[in-house]
Amino acid sequence: MAFRVTSYEHVGIRVTDRDVARKFYELLGWEEVIDLPKYHANEMRNADGVYINLIFNGAKRPDDRNILQDEPIKWPGVTHAAFVVEDMDDLLLKLERNGIAISEGPVIYSNRRRVVFLRDPDGNVLEFNELLRPSVSAR
Incomplete structure (x- = not known):
């Protein structure tokens, strides 16, 4: 089963x-x-x-370095949590208003999602995704 x-x-x-x-x-x-x-x-x-x-x-850790992301040796483990947001622009505005730095993005991955990465005060990586509607050419 x-x-x-x-x-x-x-x-x-x-x-x-x-x-x-x-x-x-x-x-x-x-x-x-x-x-x-x-x-x-x-x-x-x-x-x-x-x-x-x-x-x-x-x-x-010194400089809040993330042991799974920021070190030259890549150890196994969960590197980040990824969340879905309804509207990326709303998130970006909230981050700006609260002084939360973006570490990467926003970028579009595989024509499927608009993505932004940030880090919490301990260096833990958080990913936020706005799922995109498939384009006519991507179908």
Whole structure:
């Protein structure tokens, strides 16, 4: 019997400073809905029901370098979380208004999505995608 994966429940993001991380993710629209002190974590949800967990046991690295992205040796692991946004221009305006730097983009990948990358205060990479309608030539 086969099983199907139809969605994901949440993404866990390890951070070093609970308050700094919470404020950052709140600027992006998430709010803490459950505190999990036993696990040094929380659950955050946005208005559309997308969950993330912040895990508050990260070790601070020099210059907030991401061990999976910024080092010459490429270790296995999850390199980023990718989210879908309804309107990229709305996101770009929100980032600008809140002083959140874009590390790459916006760019169009494979004529299917408009993409922007940014980093949280610990250097964790976040990807936001506006899915594009297929063009007549791409069909």
